Amino acid sequence: MDKLSVFLFVLLFYTIVNSGKMDYLLSVIIHFMIFYVKKISISVYNNTTLLGSGSHSLWALATFISGETPFPEFTVVVMLDDIQVAYYDSNMKNFIYRVHNTPNKIHDNEAQDGAYVFGIMYHHMKERSFNLKHHLNLTEGVQVQQRMAGCEMLDNGEPAMFMFKEIFNAIYTDYAAYFNITHFTYDAGKLQPGYYGIRQAYKRVLFENAWLPICIRTLKTILKREKNVVMRKVPPRLRLIKKEVSGGLQVSCLAFGFYPRHINLTLLRDGQPVAEQELTGGEVLPSGDRTYQLRKSLEVSTEELKKRHNYTCTASHLSLDNKLDVSWESGAERVHLSTLSALLVMLLIVILLGIFICVKRRRCSMTHFTYDAGKLLLGWDGITQAFKRTLWENVYLPMCIKALKRFLKREKNVVMRKVPPRLRLIKKEVSGGLQVSCLAFGFYPRHINLTLLRDGQPVAEQELTGGEVLPSGDGTYQLRKSLEVSTEELKKRHNYTCTASHLSLDNKLDVSWESGAERVHLSTLSALLVMVLIVVLLGIFICVKRRWRCIGSQSKLANVDEKVSEEMNLSSDSET
Template sequence: MFYLIFAACILPALVFSESGSHSLWVFATFLTGDSSVPFPEFTAVIMLDDIVIGHYNADERSFVPASAQESVNVTEQITISSVIKGIHEGMKTKAYHLIDYLNYTRGLHVQQRLAGCELLHDEPGQMMTLEAFNGESGFERRYNVQGDQHTHWNWPVIKSRAQLEYDAWLYANFYRPLCISQLRKYLKKKKQHVMARVKPRVRVFKRFCSETGVVQMTCLATGFYPRHINLTLLQDGQPVNEERITGGELLPNADGKYQMRKSVELSVKEQREKHTYTCTVTHLGLENKLDISIEPGPDPVIIVVPSVLLLLCVFGALVAFKIWRKRYTQPGQVIYMQASADQTIEQPQI
């Protein structure tokens, strides 16, 4: 649940690692204030790319692997637990300071932090920390490949200059090397999962609006892994203007794979201009680029009589015909007639 809170408030500011690279992130949430629901004060989830590898138990102050079968050595357990414990304490201090500074008195307050690092094609990349309070971003710190630091904040500074310089040294010389080291370890452990390649299933479809004559063309790619995909709609071999495209968000499927769709609307005039439209997809699971042509006009309307209904009609007619023939044309048929007491029953000769 708290991972979803993170996704809503912090992830829009995060650019995930590009294809061929990997990342290790800690998603942490600290809650304080009034709440009708007994939420835990602090939660943290550790993720390798998009795979949950464990969480932090705040009550026991320990790291818990996502899989019960996975063992964690004592050194690794102490190291990860100590780092996340420090995140917990730092977030608590900052949350209370912001509540006081912003003059908040009642309600539930949410302090969030995203911290992690990445490998760019097996080379150490940047380390990053992002923070948000009650959904508003306010702090950002990045260390790039060369070790240069970029720090930006909108909130009041609660530390002295000397403390800020010490934090910078600590991130550059301790947290970043430690994060890169753990990232490499987990890549070896989860190699089979992380390196999986599942190609997308791609289909195109159209929706016609009879009132306006507009045709919406959609290209859908689903069931692929990893998440990196390039899905493009082309007009006459050139990408359709992004302002005309709807969709394009990367969405998760229930099975851990992903989907993406993009749509474009064509007016009646554009349908008459005889442009060619193509959905093109590139993905690590595909050996070659996949191109699917889309006809711009509406699909023809075809009225189809179901074959089963047709067969039933034919069968019914045959049965009725046979009953009629048997009743009226069969030789020697006896027709019984009701008679009164003074009448005789005769068998007519046919």
């Protein structure tokens, strides 16, 4: 008979016993169970080998919900130490193994056995929840019955204990049982009457010879599969942290980044462990990266700090061959602070001396400092203004120039290119005269000197319009300066010259125009156009005349040919 079958038989028998219909056969069945289950328990312990050091546990966390909720009526989560390894709910009714470092599937018989065991647990918790609702007169709403059952194994592979506990609606503690090889503890709770002596004896036999052996066997089987995850060893990192609080100092001993979660962390004062009631914290918490952390803190008053105690944080862990220690002496802080203060004073003297030397030696081009306080706030006094000038002259300006040179060196191919300007002098008729524009375009960099001259003399800036350097859209710039010239000024026949100087030019670029020369040019052009028109008309007349002569001569020849052909025809008729 298979061991799991015996376990299932026990569970089924236990359900029948709870119904109260076979109390008179209870003592006889107990003796049978003691005889048969003890026989199979020997092979359970002997056939499973130890995988490694460190204690481990296996827990089934079951929840039964009665009432309308979006959750399954019954769910079970199986935890190996702190890792979820299996899941079951009443909707799927399948035992699902959560894969970590194992093959994708487990044996079918194991999945079937798990589903069968959890199915029995489901029916038992459903019956228990029904009885508790009837007992507490709960007819509406959502009721929750929770069960935690599992076992722990010592580091040598021997079973340590099996525990069973139920809670109703997360408030009322239902019955619980605990077995640790030598002792059996039973708590009936306050919801329903507890077991009497014979049934408690039956429970102990069931825990000792069925549930504990099978739980330990399952624990070892899953532990063998998940050994790369569960049995990995990550050493802790240790810190001794000091933090000022009201009335003294808080000394914290922090161990973090370790796995597994079991660790011994002790805070020593002058080599002696600090009493636990003096410490705060002490809970092992997950860190979020599948490791753990633990902190223990001690409040040290100002009077205690004067005693200059030596505090040591020590940790022992499965991943460490030796203990890990971090120490701190409370009175040493003052020595460190005084040394640090002396170093800071010396460093400040060196910095001030360097600034003084820099101010003495530096030849800065900034000779004037202008300050405008505005109208919003009070202005600076004389000392502050002098300080600001020194700061700008010896700090801000040199730093800005240094940054400018650094960026200029990086972008020299773009910023330091030179594109020469193209120059145009444009005339445009406007009402009352002419607009003369001097246009320079397509140049880089943007700095350019553009001047409009009238008879060799620069035109005053107030007479000109424009004068703004504008981007052209192709990475170059353009500049236009315009002058309005009246009709009277045009009669004076001034000579206008547009001249430009630029970094890309070795010499100045000039374009000139004489205002009176326009009329001469127009009269000459008109005469030329008339002559060309006469020549063209004369050529057309000659061509037409010759064409008509050719046509007249061809018509005469055609008439002569006709007369000759007629005469030849007449002569041929007379001969016949």
